[in-house]
Each structure stands twice: as C-alpha cells, then as structure tokens.
Amino acid sequence: MASVSVFANISQAPEDPILGVTVAYNKDSSPHKLNLGVGAYRTEEGKPLVLDVVRRAEKLLVSDISLKKEYLPITGLADFNKSSAKLILGSDSPAIQENRVATVQCLSGTGSLRVGAEFLKKHYNQHTIYIPSPTWGNHPKIFMMAGLSVKTYRYYDPATRGLDFEGLQQDLSAATSGSIVLLHACAHNPTGVDPTLDQWEHIRKLMRSKGLLPFFDSAYQGFASGSLDADAQSVRMFVADGGECLAAQSYAKNMGLYGERIGALSIVLTSADVARKVESQLKLVIRPMYSSPPIHGASIVATILNDREMYHDWTVELKAMADRIISMRKQLYDAMCAKGTPGDWSHIIKQIGMFTFTGLNPEQVAFMTSEYHVYMTSDGRISMAGLSSSKVTHLSDAMHAAVTRV
Ligand SMILES: Cc1ncc(COP(=O)(O)O)c(C=O)c1O
Structure with a gap:
C-alpha cells in the first residue's frame, strides 16, 4: 500500500x-x-x-401511505412547480395562463441560479452577466462556474448607505445590449437596500430598451415586508410588460426549509411553443448534474401552497418572522x-x-x-x-x- x-x-x-x-x-x-x-x-x-405549518404538512405526508419514494421527473414535482410559478408571478398571471412559463424544481435558490446559468451558457447568445456591487458572495462563483463572464454594476452608495441609482443607471446603460442582469427581487443581500417601485420602473424601461435579460434572484419573498405579493412586485412588473425573464426562488427563508434544499427556476417566455422547448432543454441541463431533484421539500411546499387553510397559516407565520x-x-x-x-x-x-x-x-x-x-x-x-x-x-x-x- x-x-x-x-x-x-x-x-x-x-x-x-x-x-x-x-x-x-x-x-x-x-x-x-x-x-x-x-x-x-x-x-x-x-x-x-420550524414553522408549525411545516410540521403539519410533514405529519400529513408521513401518514399518507399512498405516497411513494419513487424518483421524481427530471423537472421535479408538477404541483410544486405550478404553485411556485403562481407564488412568484401572481395567481392571475397571464404568462401562466398562456403557458409561457417553464418551471423546474431545483436545489433551493443556489441550485436554481446554477441551473439557470448553465442553461444561459448553453442556449443564450450573450454570456456576460452583470451582478450588483456588492452582492451575495456566492453569485459571482455560481455564474463563473457555469462559464458566464461576470461584470458588476454600481448598486450601493456608502455615503448615503442607500441605492446608487445614478451609478446603476449609468452602468446598465453602458452594458452591451442583450447582456444578462442579475437583480435581487427584494431584500437585497448584503445591503438591505431595495429600489423604490418608481426606481424599479425606470430600471425596467432602461433594461427593456437595451434588450438586457433580467435574471431575478428571489430568496426572501415575504421576508422583507411580510407580504408575499409586495415582495414579488419587481418581478411582476417585468413580467407584465410581456417580455422575457428568469426567476430563481428559494423556500429556505420564507418557509424555513433551509436544509431541505427546495427552490424553483422559472423562465418566462413569449410563447407556449418556446416555453415547451426551453423546458425540454432544461431537462438536458439537469439530468447530468443530479438526475432529478429530491421529493420531501417539494412535497411539503406543494402541500402548503395547495391547501387554502395551510397557505393562510403560512402567511401568518411568515409575517410574524418579518x-x-x-x-x-x-x-x-x-x-x-x-x-x-x-x-x-x-x-x-x-x-x-x-x-x-x-x-x-x-x-x-x-x-x-x-x-x-x-x-x-x-x-x-x-x-x-x-x-x-x-x-x-x-x-x-x-x-x-x-x-x-x-
Ligand atoms: C441573495 C441570495 N440568493 C440566494 C440565496 C440562496 O440560498 P439557498 O440556496 O439556501 O436557497 C441566498 C441565501 O443566503 C441569498 O442571500
């Protein structure tokens, strides 16, 4: 030896x-x-x-002997995907009604960002992503590991401890048309500084006029204001204009499911036909990475989101945390x-x-x-x-x- x-x-x-x-x-x-x-x-x-509503969902799952531990499909639990898209885009979202959204279950927020990044590297014609300065420390690593080229845009002004809105607009205006732009949907990490709705509208117009592709990171929906709808406004503004975007969701914080590693990637597209093709390609990205996602966290989330009373109780517990x-x-x-x-x-x-x-x-x-x-x-x-x-x-x-x- x-x-x-x-x-x-x-x-x-x-x-x-x-x-x-x-x-x-x-x-x-x-x-x-x-x-x-x-x-x-x-x-x-x-x-x-551990949220009370999560414990209740788990009890239901454990006592349901009809549930099996078979592999999930590559894209994850269908009920979970549908409800997750509704949660971020709104239950009345025309994009969902028109089947223009491809959603896949991923390994929490990090995994959703990574799958999105791998997909963009393979199928998008621009490989530069602009991330805010500063941002969550894992962002540059996730995108670089997927082969994207990472640049930053100004975001935080230490002098005011607020948003550097001028710098942000200048940097996005100077970005190559078609570049990807990472946006924190709410509760920007690490600064805690978010654009106002008016500023979001300016950012949206600027990005759409330059054909910049928004990639939202939504790790804190409901955690910022206590309202799931208020915290998703930025994403919904971009979807309401009919344009395309990506959104990575995490249930780590808002359902306290950190270690369950449960999240979703939604890609909003302009037609059902493109959405179908995008979903088929997402499967090819996921299969060689981890084959298919785990079942337990997705089942907890789907149970809560699909039961009126449990959903309500979740919003109460979420608001108490916020x-x-x-x-x-x-x-x-x-x-x-x-x-x-x-x-x-x-x-x-x-x-x-x-x-x-x-x-x-x-x-x-x-x-x-x-x-x-x-x-x-x-x-x-x-x-x-x-x-x-x-x-x-x-x-x-x-x-x-x-x-x-x-
Ligand atoms: C901004 C941001 N994005 C994504 C994540 C991803 O977290 P997770 O992979 O645990 O869902 C976090 C966690 O801290 C975060 O702060």
Whole structure:
C-alpha cells in the first residue's frame, strides 16, 4: 500500500467567508457570544424555527401511505412547480395562463441560479452577466462556474448607505445590449437596500430598451415586508410588460426549509411553443448534474401552497418572522440613539429584510469579535434575524465601542 496520497500536494482551501463565521463562533466558549453572520432566522430565544405549518404538512405526508419514494421527473414535482410559478408571478398571471412559463424544481435558490446559468451558457447568445456591487458572495462563483463572464454594476452608495441609482443607471446603460442582469427581487443581500417601485420602473424601461435579460434572484419573498405579493412586485412588473425573464426562488427563508434544499427556476417566455422547448432543454441541463431533484421539500411546499387553510397559516407565520426582524431594527436603532453613538444610524430602520449593512469597517468588525464576541461577516453585515431583544444592549455596546475606539 502506498503511504503517500495522490492528493498530497493539494492546498488547504479557505473557509467560506459566510459559513466560516459560524465555524469561528462555534469555537468561542464565551457565554455572551452572538452570531449575526448566518442568514438563518432565529426566535426571540435565539433558536432555529420550524414553522408549525411545516410540521403539519410533514405529519400529513408521513401518514399518507399512498405516497411513494419513487424518483421524481427530471423537472421535479408538477404541483410544486405550478404553485411556485403562481407564488412568484401572481395567481392571475397571464404568462401562466398562456403557458409561457417553464418551471423546474431545483436545489433551493443556489441550485436554481446554477441551473439557470448553465442553461444561459448553453442556449443564450450573450454570456456576460452583470451582478450588483456588492452582492451575495456566492453569485459571482455560481455564474463563473457555469462559464458566464461576470461584470458588476454600481448598486450601493456608502455615503448615503442607500441605492446608487445614478451609478446603476449609468452602468446598465453602458452594458452591451442583450447582456444578462442579475437583480435581487427584494431584500437585497448584503445591503438591505431595495429600489423604490418608481426606481424599479425606470430600471425596467432602461433594461427593456437595451434588450438586457433580467435574471431575478428571489430568496426572501415575504421576508422583507411580510407580504408575499409586495415582495414579488419587481418581478411582476417585468413580467407584465410581456417580455422575457428568469426567476430563481428559494423556500429556505420564507418557509424555513433551509436544509431541505427546495427552490424553483422559472423562465418566462413569449410563447407556449418556446416555453415547451426551453423546458425540454432544461431537462438536458439537469439530468447530468443530479438526475432529478429530491421529493420531501417539494412535497411539503406543494402541500402548503395547495391547501387554502395551510397557505393562510403560512402567511401568518411568515409575517410574524418579518415583523420580529423589523422590531429588532427598531430596538437596535433606538439603542444606538440612546447611547448617542456618533453617526447617522437611520439606515438600520430604512434597510429591508434579513440584513443590515452597518457601515462598520473590517477593523471595527474584528474588534467587536475579539472584545465582545459578536460574530459577523467582515463587510459589516449583520443578520437582524439572529438578534433578540435580550442581546440588543450587548450589540449596541459593541457597536458603540467599535465606532468610538477603533
Ligand atoms: C441573495 C441570495 N440568493 C440566494 C440565496 C440562496 O440560498 P439557498 O440556496 O439556501 O436557497 C441566498 C441565501 O443566503 C441569498 O442571500
């Protein structure tokens, strides 16, 4: 037996910048430690939450002995796909009624983005995708791995801690016609800054006039405002004009199904004929990647979306999660104001969704971790969903110290 591995010269890969925060947090033995790095919802008690409606759906599934564990079709569970398209596009969407939408079940939001990217690389004549700067750290990697060429457009203005709308318009105006543009449907990660509806309308007109292809990433529908419809407005505006677009959906956050890896990719097209052909080609993309998707998460989602009462109960639980996050913003903002911490902290309540982009620099972040055991990504992003009322004072103490001492 050879004692030297054929991989002996392999180098140690760096930890994922987001998941690495949790690795460091887990090693910390302080009772005061606080993990604001990960984008997963926590209760007021700091615990992960399985929605009551999800538990009920699972009980129904487990007790239904007619259900089998056979392979799903390559495109996934048909009921799940239909309901997912309705959820993002609206139940009365003409695109759905006219069979102009090709929807496939994928492995959560990430898998939906990847399948969409692989499809575009194979079948679209433009291979450049513009992503916002900054964006979720996995975006550039997903698109590069699929063979697309990644460029950025300006999005965030550190001076205002808001949208750089001028820069965004300039960069999209200068993009090669036909390029793909990645848009966060709502609750932009990491900045928490979304365009207003009026700004979305400008973006839509600009993109349509240049023939830019929208690729929406919808990872937080219902999580931003508490309303599933309000959080899908951006996508629906683009679909209402009759043009084409892609949308990747994730049920990780809004149904708390993180580890079930359940999501969908919908491609809205101009005719039923093209939609049929696109779906046939999506199958060829998926088959050699993972053959067909898993059954359990899709069955949970389809059960909830297709039952009037369960759907209603889901919206109530979803709103409660969104409201808790909004209340955390208010409590943190009030605490910063009460301390008189230098600077304007109103962005904490203006930003939307799971994250606040605090504006703290990497040195201040490192200080908060070493001195206060507060963990977050080095760009100063904190998950409001990881905060609870009992930890607000500790966090505001840490932020105050970082701003005044570092
Ligand atoms: C902007 C954005 N897109 C997509 C995802 C994908 O998540 P998942 O693959 O768990 O659905 C996330 C998760 O953090 C995200 O923040």
